[in-house]
Amino acid sequence: xxxxxxxxxxxxxxxxxxxxxxxxxxxxxxxxxxxxxxxxxxxxxxxxxxxxxxxxxxxxxxxxxxxxxxxxxxxxxxxxxxxxxxxxxxxxxxxxxxxxxxxxxxxxxxxxxxxxxxxxxxxxxxxxxxxxxxxxxxxxxxxxxxxxxxxxxxxxxxxxxxxxxxxxxxxxxxxxxxxxxxxxxxxxxxxxxxxxxxxxxxxxxxxxxxxxxxxxxxxxxxxxxxxxxxxxxx
Numbered sequence: 001x002x003x004x005x006x007x008x009x010x011x012x013x014x015x016x017x018x019x020x021x022x023x024x025x026x027x028x029x030x031x032x033x034x035x036x037x038x039x040x041x042x043x044x045x046x047x048x049x050x051x052x053x054x055x056x057x058x059x060x061x062x063x064x065x066x067x068x069x070x071x072x073x074x075x076x077x078x079x080x081x082x083x084x085x086x087x088x089x090x091x092x093x094x095x096x097x098x099x100x101x102x103x104x105x106x107x108x109x110x111x112x113x114x115x116x117x118x119x120x121x122x123x124x125x126x127x128x129x130x131x132x133x134x135x136x137x138x139x140x141x142x143x144x145x146x147x148x149x150x151x152x153x154x155x156x157x158x159x160x161x162x163x164x165x166x167x168x169x170x171x172x173x174x175x176x177x178x179x180x181x182x183x184x185x186x187x188x189x190x191x192x193x194x195x196x197x198x199x200x201x202x203x204x205x206x207x208x209x210x211x212x213x214x215x216x217x218x219x220x221x222x223x224x225x226x227x228x229x230x231x232x233x234x
Contacts, residue, residue, distance in 0.1 A: 093129030099139035
């Protein structure tokens with residue numbers, strides 16, 4: 001399947017290429033919904049805003065919210081760990097080298113893409129997968145995910161039962177300088193993720209509307225439209 005798009009040199013023929021494999025797409029949506037649930041329940045745990053009349057044992061709101069937070073965190077952690085595995089098992093667009101700007105071209109592309117997102121450059125670096133700036137940002141955000149998981153485990157050891165396997169992670173509490181510091185780091189990381197989500201949505205919409213590459217559709221079907229002469233570029 002092919003498509004055409006206008007450019008300064010005239011119409012450019014495009015072909016449909018497979019970029020995002022099913023595991024990548026599934027992880028993306030698991031993380032998306034998990035972040036929504038974890039943010040809402042986490043905010044409530046830190047700032048309870050629901051008051052239910054009657055005996056607490058009949059309306060165990062905090063306990064329910066904590067349970068939802070815990071089970072969602074398990075799905076979130078599993079998705080992050082699986083995606084890290086897919087850094088080594090996936091196709092060329094999902095592998096770790098694409099997320100670390102090691103080459104001179106990727107470093108140059110990082111700056112050029114930043115200028116493009118700021119509307120200071122007419123065209124971005126052409127690459128079917130993540131551009132250099134997006135890839136570097138995703139690499140950084142996965143470090144934030146790991147920090148969220150680690151601080152979350154540290155905080156949960158306080159309420160986990162003595163026989164719980166989560167007690168194996170009690171060494172994380174002093175590692176982060178105590179529970180209060182772990183909680184602070186956990187909250188800061190949440191706000192970093194919020195900022196990332198806003199920038200991510202902006203960049204995806206920009207690519208979809210201006211570059212006409214099927215960026216939004218690709219996270220559902222895995223395919224993008226890309227100029228034939230550039231489809232195999234790096």
